[in-house]
Every structure is written in structure tokens, then in C-alpha cells.
Amino acid sequence: MTQTEIAPVQAQQLLATSSQRLLAIGGVLLVASGMLFGDVFAMFVLHPNNAGISDAMVAAAQLIPAGDTDGIRSQFMAIGGLLENRGTKIDAHSHIIHMGFIGLLLAMMQPWVALSAVAKRRAAWFYILSATLLPCSIFAIHYVGLAYSPLQHIGWASILADLFGAFLALAMFIQLWGLWRYCRGERAADISPAYIGVGNGNGASRALLVGGLLLLVCGFLYGAGFAAYGDLTDAPQEVDIFKAIVTHAAGSQQVMLDQDFAALGKLQMFHGINVAVHAHINEMGILLLLMAFVQGFVQYSDNTRLRWAQLAVLSAFGLPLGILMEIPFGIVGSIVADLFGFTMLVSLMAMLFGLLRYTGASDAENGGAL
Amino acid sequence: MNAAQRILIIAGIAIIGFTMSFGVWYAIFDEHQTLNAIGLNLASGFIHAATGDLSAAMTSLDNYAAVNREYRFEVHSHGHWGMLALILLILGLVFQQLGLSERQGLALAWLLALSAALFPLGILIQTGPALAIGKALSLFGAVGMVLGLLVSAWGLIRGASP
Numbered sequence: 001m002t003q004t005e006i007a008p009v010q011a012q013q014l015l016a017t018s019s020q021r022l023l024a025i026g027g028v029l030l031v032a033s034g035m036l037f038g039d040v041f042a043m044f045v046l047h048p049n050n051a052g053i054s055d056a057m058v059a060a061a062q063l064i065p066a067g068d069t070d071g072i073r074s075q076f077m078a079i080g081g082l083l084e085n086r087g088t089k090i091d092a093h094s095h096i097i098h099m100g101f102i103g104l105l106l107a108m109m110q111p112w113v114a115l116s117a118v119a120k121r122r123a124a125w126f127y128i129l130s131a132t133l134l135p136c137s138i139f140a141i142h143y144v145g146l147a148y149s150p151l152q153h154i155g156w157a158s159i160l161a162d163l164f165g166a167f168l169a170l171a172m173f174i175q176l177w178g179l180w181r182y183c184r185g186e187r188a189a190d191i192s193p194a195y196i197g198v199g200n201g202n203g204a205s206r207a208l209l210v211g212g213l214l215l216l217v218c219g220f221l222y223g224a225g226f227a228a229y230g231d232l233t234d235a236p237q238e239v240d241i242f243k244a245i246v247t248h249a250a251g252s253q254q255v256m257l258d259q260d261f262a263a264l265g266k267l268q269m270f271h272g273i274n275v276a277v278h279a280h281i282n283e284m285g286i287l288l289l290l291m292a293f294v295q296g297f298v299q300y301s302d303n304t305r306l307r308w309a310q311l312a313v314l315s316a317f318g319l320p321l322g323i324l325m326e327i328p329f330g331i332v333g334s335i336v337a338d339l340f341g342f343t344m345l346v347s348l349m350a351m352l353f354g355l356l357r358y359t360g361a362s363d364a365e366n367g368g369a370l
Numbered sequence: 371m372n373a374a375q376r377i378l379i380i381a382g383i384a385i386i387g388f389t390m391s392f393g394v395w396y397a398i399f400d401e402h403q404t405l406n407a408i409g410l411n412l413a414s415g416f417i418h419a420a421t422g423d424l425s426a427a428m429t430s431l432d433n434y435a436a437v438n439r440e441y442r443f444e445v446h447s448h449g450h451w452g453m454l455a456l457i458l459l460i461l462g463l464v465f466q467q468l469g470l471s472e473r474q475g476l477a478l479a480w481l482l483a484l485s486a487a488l489f490p491l492g493i494l495i496q497t498g499p500a501l502a503i504g505k506a507l508s509l510f511g512a513v514g515m516v517l518g519l520l521v522s523a524w525g526l527i528r529g530a531s532p
Contacts, residue, residue, distance in 0.1 A: 060416050061416070063420065064416060064419050064420045065420075066420075067420045067421060067422075068420065069417045069420050069421065072413065072416045072417050072420055073413060073417070076409060076412070076413035076416070079409075080409050083409075094449075098452055098453075098456075101456050102386060102456065105382075105456065105459045105460065105463075108463055109379065109459070109463070112371055112379070153402045153403070153406065154398070154402055158397065158402070161397065162394050162397050162398050165390060165393055165394040165397065166391075166394050168390050169387055169390035169391045169394060172383060172386050172387040172390060173387050175383060176380070176383045176384060176387060179379060179380060179383060180380070182371070183371070183376055183380070209464075209526060210526075210527065213519070213522070213523040213526065214523075216457065216519055217516070217519055217520065217523065220512070220515060220516050220519065221516070224512055224516070237435070238435070238438075239431055239432065239434065239435035242412070242415060242431050242434070243415075243427075243428055243431050246415055246416055246418075246419035246424070246427050246431070247419070247424065249416075249419060250419045250420075250422070250424060250427075282453055283453075286453070286456055286457065286460070289460045290460065293463065
């Protein structure tokens with residue numbers, strides 16, 4: 001089917017074609033997988049990992065008075081391994097979710113991508129496969145290491161991650177090429193698919209839209225406030241605490257050293273939690289906005305659809321709030337964040353089932369023509 | 371697709387394509403070296419202190435702080451470009467429902483597109499010698515994004531009301 005034939009169908013029967021479905025369903029699955037991975041990572045890896053880093057740092061400082069440089073090196077090797085373990089998991093978590101977001105957006109933009117149906121389907125597969133394999137490669141970096149690598153610093157998993165990253169950039173440029181062709185007039189007609197406010201799902205769309213926009217404004221202001229706090233106040237700097245640690249360790253001042261490590265732990269927790277709150281507010285905001293676009297294609301009754309949307313909005317506000325609560329309440333905050341992460345996953349899965357019901361009904365009506 | 375939507379959607383896809391390319395380039399040619407330098411300088415700070423050379427320890431820790439700051443700013447640029455591009459695309463899809471005139475819509479689209487491109491660029495520039503220019507760009511980008519988003523939210527809420 002050519003672009004001339006397919007474009008009007010896509011504009012009138014949204015999510016009717018395979019490229020749109022692939023990107024929309026693949027996008028939701030990627031977001032849900034990323035969130036599930038984040039929940040598991042936070043519960044089983046993040047906290048033990050932070051404790052390991054802290055213990056190794058204390059051990060390295062205790063070796064300073066004895067002049068045991070080999071011992072210090074081995075402690076820092078251990079810290080490097082722990083940091084790589086944590087860093088690659090955070091990167092995998094954020095990349096899966098972001099690739100899901102982009103997949104959902106590409107699905108919505110398919111009517112404006114002026115390429116043939118076959119080219120669009122292949123481009124969609126190319127995107128989804130690369131988007132799946134990139135985070136898998138990032139996850140593997142810590143475990144594969146430098147085994148059999150032809151390079152001194154970069155292992156095979158990193159090489160593959162870079163390759164899939166390049167594929168993703170290429171997939172985006174293919175979509176850009178299609179949009180460029182549309183803008184240059186290589187299209188059957190001017191198309192304006194409306195994703196919000198059409199047919200069923202308007203109430204749910206509006207709830208998600210307003211919730212998402214409110215979260216994004218909060219996220220921007222939170223980020224700006226946190227950056228200003230660092231720039232404008234006399235908050236302690238990490239490097240100053242490290243300088244105090246090595247000075248007090250060299251002078252065998254154990255009481256001062258304990259205070260320095262307490263200050264370091266407090267600073268790192270404060271910084272880490274605030275960055276996580278900022279990132280999660282924005283990501284939840286974007287997720288709500290994206291899910292607002294597909295409500296017209298979630299085949300439930302209006303009330304059921306609205307209930308799932310309200311649960312998603314509640315979870316999107318509760319998740320970053322739970323992370324923020326970790327500062328005063330510790331583990332209680334983590335439990336709240338994990339709980340809202342789980343309820344967000346449940347609502348996403350419910351919406352995905354609704355989407356699948358819609359595509360099934362659409363196929364039955366069309367006899368699977370697209 | 372009207373002209374304002376065209377600006378937002380093409381700018382959004384172009385920024386995503388750019389930041390993915392930047393991410394690949396950065397991962398291959400800079401990230402591993404930077405991470406090694408961070409670890410090496412922090413460890414050197416402790417090792418110099420163990421050998422009794424506190425002056426060298428302080429220099430190593432200052433180097434650690436500088437490289438660590440550079441790394442954070444570079445990663446933040448990459449991440450912010452991606453997230454702001456997503457917001458451009460989302461707003462591009464709902465832009466017709468904001469109820470703005472063509473001229474207002476174009477002005478808002480340009481403000482958002484420029485802010486999304488310049489805010490992370492400003493963060494990145496702050497790792498080099500042009501610190502003041504970087505701060506000015508990131509401030510312009512941050513204010514532009516907040517203003518643009520507030521106007522969009524107002525338009526959407528106004529457009530949604532019966």
C-alpha cells in the first residue's frame with residue numbers, strides 16, 4: 001500500500017496500521033518494562049550497592065594512616081566496580097523508559113510520515129528492536145567487562161550499546177526524512193489526526209493531560225529550585241568533605257573522620273534523592289501526557305477508562321513524593337515510592353489490554369486489511 | 371499540520387536524533403576516559419594522603435571535583451535534550467487545541483524550540499571557558515521552557531473548557 005493510499009486511513013482509523021500498532025504497543029511495553037526494572041533495581045540492588053560503596057570508602061580512609069597504598073587501590077577498584085554496577089542499571093532503566101516514550105510519540109506521528117506502508121513497518125521494527133537491544137547491552141556492560149574485547153577501555157557490551165544507539169539515531173533520521181517529505185508536499189492530502197477530545201475517552205484524556213502538565217511545571221520548578229539552591233547557598237561541597245576526610249584520616253582523628261563520613265553520606269543522599277525526584281516528576285508528567293493520546297483507543301467503558309486514568313495520575317504524583325519522603329522517613333518513603341510504581345504499572349497494563357481490545361475489534365471490522 | 375506544529379515536530383525529532391548521535395559519540399570518545407579520570411583522581415587523593423603528601427592530595431581532589439562536574443554537566447545535557455525534545459513533540463501533537471492565533475502559535479513554537487535546544491547547550495558550554503555565556507543560555511532556555519509550558523497549559527485548559 002502506498003503513502004497516498006495509507007495516509008487518509010491512518011488519519012481516520014488511528015492505530016489501524018501495523019507501524020502505528022507496533023510503535024504504540026511496543027512503546028507501552030518498553031515503558032512498563034523499564035518501570036518494573038526500576039522497582040526491582042531499587043529494592044534489590046541500589047541500597048546494598050550504596051552500602052558497599054560507603055563501606056569501601058571508609059575502609060580506604062582507615063588505610064591512610066598506615067600508608068597502605070595497595071590496600072587503598074584495591075578498595076577503589078571495588079568502588080569502581082560497584083559504581084559501574086549501579087550506573088549501568090540506572091542507565092538501562094532510564095533508556096528503556098525514554099525509548100518507550102519516543103516509540104509512543106512516533107506512533108502518534110505516523111500519519112505525517114510520508115513513506116510507503118512497507119517502509120514504515122520496517123522502520124518501526126528497526127526502532128523497536130534497537131530500542132530493546134540498547135538497554136539490554138547497557139545492562140550487560142558490568143557483567144561482560146573487557147572479556148575478549150579488541151579495545152583497551154571499552155568492552156563488547158559497550159560496543160554493542162554504541163552500535164544500537166547509532167541504529168536508534170538512524171531510525172529517528174528515517175522518521176525525520178518521512179516528515180520532511182510530508183512537509184515538502186509529497187502527500188495525498190493535508191492530514192490532521194486529532195488524538196485528544198475525539199470519541200470516547202475524553203474525560204480520561206483530560207485527567208491525564210491536566211495531571212501531566214501540572215507535573216511537568218512542578219518538575220521544571222523543582223529542578224530550577226534545586227540548581228539555584230546549589231548555586232546560591234553555602235551548601236557543603238562534596239570535594240570539601242573529601243578534603244576533610246583525607247586530612248583527618250592522615251592525622252588519625254577518628255572522631256572528626258566519623259563526622260566527615262556522616263556529612264558525606266547525608267550530602268550524597270540529599271543530592272541523589274533530589275535528582276531522582278526531579279527526574280521522576282518529569283518522566284511521570286511525560287508518561288501521563290503520552291497516555292492521554294491513546295485513551296480514545298482504550299476499549300473500556302468511560303467509567304472504567306476514567307478510573308484507570310485517575311489511578312495513573314495518583315501514582316504519578318505519589319511516586320516522586322515517596323522518593324522525596326526518603327529524606328525524612330528513610331525506608332518508609334521507599335515503600336511508598338515502590339507502591340506507587342507498582343500501581344502505575346498496573347494502570348499501564350490495564351490500558352495496554354484496552355488498546356489490544358481496540359486493535360482486535362478494528363481488525364474484525366476491516367477483515368485484517370491493514 | 372500547521373506551521374507551528376511543523377516547527378515543534380521537526381525540531382523535536384531533530385533534537386532527539388542529535389542527542390542520540392551526541393550520546394553515541396560521547397560514549398565512544400569521552401565517557402570511559404572521563405570516568406577513568408574521576409576514579410583515578412579520587413583514588414590519588416587518598417594515596418597521596420597515605421604517602422604524607424597532603425598538598426598533592428588536595429590537587430588530586432580538586433581535579434576529581436572538576437572532572438566530576440564536567441561529567442555531570444555532559445550527561446545532563448544529553449538527558450535534557452532528549453526529555454525537552456519529547457515535550458516539543460507532545461505539544462506539537464496537541465498544538466491545534468491551544469486555541470492560539472497563527473502569529474501567537476508561531477511565536478510560542480519558536481520560543482519552545484529555541485529553549486529546548488539552548489537550555490542543554492548552555493549546560494554543556496559551562497564545562498568550557500565560556501561559563502558566563504553557558505549560564506546565560508541555560509537561564510534563557512529554562513525561563514523560556516517554563517513560560518512556554520505555562521502558556522501551553524493555559525491554552526489547553528482554556529480549549530478544553532466547554
